[in-house]
Amino acid sequence: PIKALLFDLDGVIVDTAIFHYQAWRRMANSLGFDISEEFNEQLKGISRTESLDLILAQGGLTLSDEQKADLAARKNGWYLELVSQMTPADILPGVTDFFGQVKAARLKTALGSVSKNARLILERIGMLDDFDAIIDGTKIARGKPDPEVFLKGAAELGVQPAESVVFEDAVAGIEAAKRGGMRVVGIGDPAVLTKADRVVASLAELSLDEVLIF
Ligand code: B16
Ligand code: MG
Secondary structure, eight states, rough: OOOEEOOOOOTTTOHHHHHHHHHHHHHHHTTTTTOOOHGGGGGGOOOHHHHHHHHHHHHOOOHHHHHHHHHHHHHHHHHHHTTTOOGGGOOOOTTHHOOOOOOOTEEEEEEEOOTTTTTHHHHHTTOOGGGEEEEOSSSSOOTTTTHHHHEEEEEEEEGGGEEEEEESOOOOOOHHHHHHOOOOEEESSTTTOOOOOOESSGGGGGGGGHHHTT
16 A cells, blocks of 8 residues: 655745756856756756756866856855745645645655755745655755665655655656656656656646555
8 A cells, every 4th residue: 555655846846947947047157158948857856966067068168076066056046045035825736735635644745855955945835844754965865866865755754665656747756766666646748757657737637546546
C-alpha cells in the first residue's frame, strides 16, 4: 500500500521557475548574452551550480570557481527579492485541496527539492507545517536525476520507496524517482514527461483515490 507522498517544490507546489528564469536572465544579460524560455526548460530541477554551468556554456564563457561563486550568489540575491514577494496566493491550483485529502487519509508527506531556498518559500506560502519531512538542497550531496533527495525523504518518513509516490514536474526529477524505485505522477505535458506513471496538468485534475490505487 501507498504510505507516503513526496512532493517536488518548484513546478508542483509553486511556480518559482519563472523567478529562477528572471534572475538567471538578469545575470546572463549582465554578462552580455541572453537565455531563452526554451533553454530555461533544461534548468528545471537542476541545482544552482549545475544551472550556472549550463548557462555559462550557452554564453560561451569559461570562468574561475571564484567568479562562478560570485555570480551564483548574485543570482540568488535577485531570486530572493522575487521570492520575498510570494504569498499563499502563489500556491498552484489544486494543491491546498489535495493536501486536505492527504491529511484526512493520514498519509505522510515529504518535500523533495534540490533548492536551498525551499524552507523560505514554504514559509512565505504558509506550508512549512504541511510536511512531515523536508529534504532540500542543504541536505543532499547529489541533485536530481540522482535519487538521493527522494530516498532520504522516504527514509526520514520510515517508508519503503515502493510505498511512496513522487509528484514531479521535471524530467530530471521523474528520472530520480524512477531510479529510486518509486512511482511518479508527472505534473505537466505527457509528451515531455514520458517516464511518469501518470501525467496530469495540475493537482486540480487528480484525486487522492486515483493515486492510492496505483
Ligand atoms: P536554489 P525543485 C529546483 O527546485 C529548481 O527547479 C531549479 O530550477 C533550481 O535551480 C534548483 O531548485 C535550485 O534552487 O537556487 O533555490 O537552490 O524543482 O527541486 O523544487
Ligand atoms: Mg520542479
